[in-house]
Amino acid sequence: MYDGLPVRFAGIRGNAALLAQKFIGEILHEGCVAVDATAGNGYDTLFLAGAVGDSGKVFAFDIQRGALDATAGRLKQAGREKNVVLVNAGHEEMGRYITHPVDGFMFNLGYLPGGDHNKTTRPDTTIKALHTALNLLKPGGRVSIVVYTAHQGAEDESDAVDQLAKNLDPGVFGVLRITFANRSSSAPFLIFIERVNEENESLAP
Numbered sequence: 001m002y003d004g005l006p007v008r009f010a011g012i013r014g015n016a017a018l019l020a021q022k023f024i025g026e027i028l029h030e031g032c033v034a035v036d037a038t039a040g041n042g043y044d045t046l047f048l049a050g051a052v053g054d055s056g057k058v059f060a061f062d063i064q065r066g067a068l069d070a071t072a073g074r075l076k077q078a079g080r081e082k083n084v085v086l087v088n089a090g091h092e093e094m095g096r097y098i099t100h101p102v103d104g105f106m107f108n109l110g111y112l113p114g115g116d117h118n119k120t121t122r123p124d125t126t127i128k129a130l131h132t133a134l135n136l137l138k139p140g141g142r143v144s145i146v147v148y149t150a151h152q153g154a155e156d157e158s159d160a161v162d163q164l165a166k167n168l169d170p171g172v173f174g175v176l177r178i179t180f181a182n183r184s185s186s187a188p189f190l191i192f193i194e195r196v197n198e199e200n201e202s203l204a205p
Contacts, residue, residue, distance in 0.1 A: 007139045009094065011193040014038065016147060016187075017043070017044070017108065019144075020044075020145075020146050020190060020192075021144075022050070022104055022109075023144050024144050025047070027053035027103060027104060028052055028103060029052070029053070030051075030055055030056060031055045032050065032104065033057050034048040034057075034103045034105070035051055035058070035102055035106070035132065035133070036048055036058065036059070036060040036061070036106050037091040037094065037099065037129055038061070038062065038091060038107055038108045038109065039060040039068060039071045040067055040071075040108060041076040042067075042071030042072075043054075043066065045058060045071050045075065045084060046075055048060075048104070049075060049084050050080060050141050052103075053083075057083055057084075058083060059085045059094070059098055059170065060084060060092065061091045061094060062086075062133045065088055076107070079153045084155075090129075091126070091129035092125040092132070094133065094136075095136045098136060101138040101139060101141075102133070102138065103138055103140075104141055104142050104144075105136075105137070105142075106143075107126070107146065108144070108146045109126060109145065109146065109157060110148030110160070110188075121155045121159065123156045123161075125173055127160050127164060129160070130143070131164075134193070137195045139195050139197060140195060140196075141194070141195050142193065142194045143192070144191075144193075145161060145190065145191040145193075146188050147188055147189050147191065148188045149186050149187070149189070157199060158189075162175075162191075165177065171197065173194065173195055174193070174196050175193050176189065176192040177189065177192075178190040178192070
């Protein structure tokens with residue numbers, strides 16, 4: 001237990017994406033609303049669609065049409081496409097599409113696996129998206145951020161995300177940073193955030 005963040009990570013085998021799913025999955029249930037801020041190849045979107053059930057809703061964002069096509073195919077194969085809204089826009093535009101409270105957000109920063117490595121998330125748009133997510137987050141809701149550090153511009157982005165996390169009010173948000181001690185310095189790290197009270201002050205963009 002860390003600042004109200006219960007974590008049960010059995011069997012994760014050092015996989016950052018699975019850690020994120022376990023953290024977010026603990027608070028999702030039938031009827032919840034969740035957001036995949038970086039749809040990519042659709043693995044987190046599919047996970048979220050299953051976690052919120054038929055009466056829940058998932059929004060998935062990506063600027064690359066090919067990523068959304070891959071996500072749509074994965075959802076259809078699993079029979080989970082009906083409760084997912086795929087949005088061909090950057091995650092910094094989330095506030096245009098979502099106006100109601102959200103239970104959980106998932107971010108995977110960097111580039112699309114198997115895609116163009118020159119198309120990456122960026123510090124300015126990522127920070128804007130995170131502010132939007134935190135302002136939309138329900139009390140008890142969670143945000144997972146998998147921060148990859150090997151792509152061009154990654155150092156600036158990871159520093160910006162770290163700074164945002166460190167400056168969050170501990171009376172409103174619990175924050176946990178996870179690094180792998182026995183991996184290379186370029187291995188991804190994770191930031192987990194949970195809204196721990198009902199303070200309604202908006203964060204500055």
